[in-house]
Amino acid sequence: MKDYADSERQGNCIVVTINRPKERNPISAELFAEMKNALKTAQDDPTIGAVILTGASLENGQGFFCAGGNLNDLAASADRTPDERRELLETLHNFTRMVRDSDVPVIAAVEGGAAGAGCSIALTCDFVISAEDAKFSVAYVNVGLTPDGGVTSFLADILPRQLANEMCLLGKQVSAQRFYDLGVVNVVTENGAALQAALKLGERLAQGPRNTIATIKHLCSAAISNDLDAQLELEAVKMVEAQGLPEAKEGITAFFAKRKPDYVKLR
Amino acid sequence: MKDYADSERQGNCIVVTINRPKERNPISAELFAEMKNALKTAQDDPTIGAVILTGASLENGQGFFCAGGNLNDLAASADRTPDERRELLETLHNFTRMVRDSDVPVIAAVEGGAAGAGCSIALTCDFVISAEDAKFSVAYVNVGLTPDGGVTSFLADILPRQLANEMCLLGKQVSAQRFYDLGVVNVVTENGAALQAALKLGERLAQGPRNTIATIKHLCSAAISNDLDAQLELEAVKMVEAQGLPEAKEGITAFFAKRKPDYVKLR
């Protein structure tokens, strides 16, 4: 597997693996380039149901998602100009925007820990599958840094301010089960089984109505900042379109024929 | 009872029943007309504490809320012009706006299932009472359609994006208990007892300070899109008004007299 990040097709998913276990899988330019390629491939290949982001196991065999920024790299930041720092940071923020704008859903398969920017990129994903012992933490404060990667935005959407503050101001670790109870984690698995569960979810997405799923993903994303009136308008526009498209025809026809819809043949 | 939808006064509530059990209680023009009348009646009759929306039991005796859009109707949509589709859809979205704008609170009493637009109209309500076995699902994706009725907006307000995605992209069913734990369902009852609990809640509202309740309902609704500064301004304007009104006088007088306030006499 390539150092820092690699990807491969597994079934109808593309699995991107953060692969720098000796440094606990930091984010890197290589990771963002790999994700960019994976999202492009997924967009162009109608058989792909999801892009899955996961981490390579550590040298002791324990699964681990991502420890966030590379601290060697961050240590060097003080000697960079603000413009240079900003340029590096934009590789992360471009990733955030890419995942949001992707038509194909992105699933985080988290083992062990998602810390700092690792937590940011996990929460950027449309779905989060997590092994039971995994911990989520916004650890920037521990080294005197402020959060990035959109994590303060995601936390404001998904958690009360008090718990978000506890994560961001104190670096509090939150467990997979706690995040499941709050609705942030979709599935809690046994340790070592997060990728398998993510692949299963990705296969379900691959059997679904691809264009409809893309439209709904963007509807759900837009809903976060739209007020009710604006979102009703957007839902109406999209529903009027959907009613004339082949996926709805197949879905409704299959319903009346009491058979499973076959959206795959429409691609 | 009238086909598709009917309403009747029960105590100090108006109960609107979705009544097309052989098609699992779909939404219909008749339902929205009935709700419009019920909300108008409730607005004009100061003894009414709440409008309750519920579904007739299925032919097998099982309670059921609403299965969403009428699929015969949706099947015909492909042959309609976009303008015709939009016009039909606006009957649903007018309902959504009517419930939001109503001074009188609206309570969903859910048995069995609330699917597709059935889930949308349940979550439009100010309160949701649900029988323990009821399931909530945004099932549009199953037939290749995109959500409407404001459900993506409501889900973005009440759930983390990951769980909202699971409902909207995969049609995941969520149980009454899960929605209670997350704060979406107000009361979980035994099967068959949702309407009774809704009536009880409606009676409490009927004993309350009617004008104050209307103002608070709109304050809570406005708070969803207002930022803190705008909402502080709105709260201040309304509180300054409230302090000069008869309901506050009665409430505060009763407090000092150590008696229950009698808001009903003020109407």
Next chain:
Amino acid sequence: MKDYADSERQGNCIVVTINRPKERNPISAELFAEMKNALKTAQDDPTIGAVILTGASLENGQGFFCAGGNLNDLAASADRTPDERRELLETLHNFTRMVRDSDVPVIAAVEGGAAGAGCSIALTCDFVISAEDAKFSVAYVNVGLTPDGGVTSFLADILPRQLANEMCLLGKQVSAQRFYDLGVVNVVTENGAALQAALKLGERLAQGPRNTIATIKHLCSAAISNDLDAQLELEAVKMVEAQGLPEAKEGITAFFAKRKPDYVKLR
């Protein structure tokens, strides 16, 4: 202790105590003046980690946070002009804005009950520590008044609309454990131990990177109304700054030296 409100330094925190137990600790001009001083002192004294807001025990020995508005005072409101009412109300809303704008985090230590404006001021705080038997309620409706102090805004951010409605339209009491499960309360303690837990949390904040914590507090607050793009921009600006500041240097240096960072020496 001064009547209505007093404050004292305890360790590296300033503890403001609402002190009018015979009226169940109402809010007052004295309280807001005391908080204003405490926040100013905390801002100017770099050894202070947090301001803690708590209530004096009642005459029966039971802990109690705050019962909200002084009803004698509210009873007199009907005879005030709207401008006079607004002026009084702004003392509360100035408190709300002061806590939001404070660089130093504010912790509510709640025993017994936080009712009406007492609930508003608890939820205004960045952290809420609550004794297990404490109840939170937005009790305004019970006396025919509408909520203020930003509570409808805070509830819209932290709870589904249905539960927020139940609190605001019906005065429903919510337990500390329920608020913990939802992520609103940070720590549930035994009765009588909320202040102690708040002091412990305050000491952790006092050992942390003071300027970084202030920046993160404002990032988390801004995230509530910013959309993702605006928040990514704000995170980027703040992270680029942070990377050049002494706290990050100390944090990263300590990480590599495998020692605890010493942020206190930087002040």
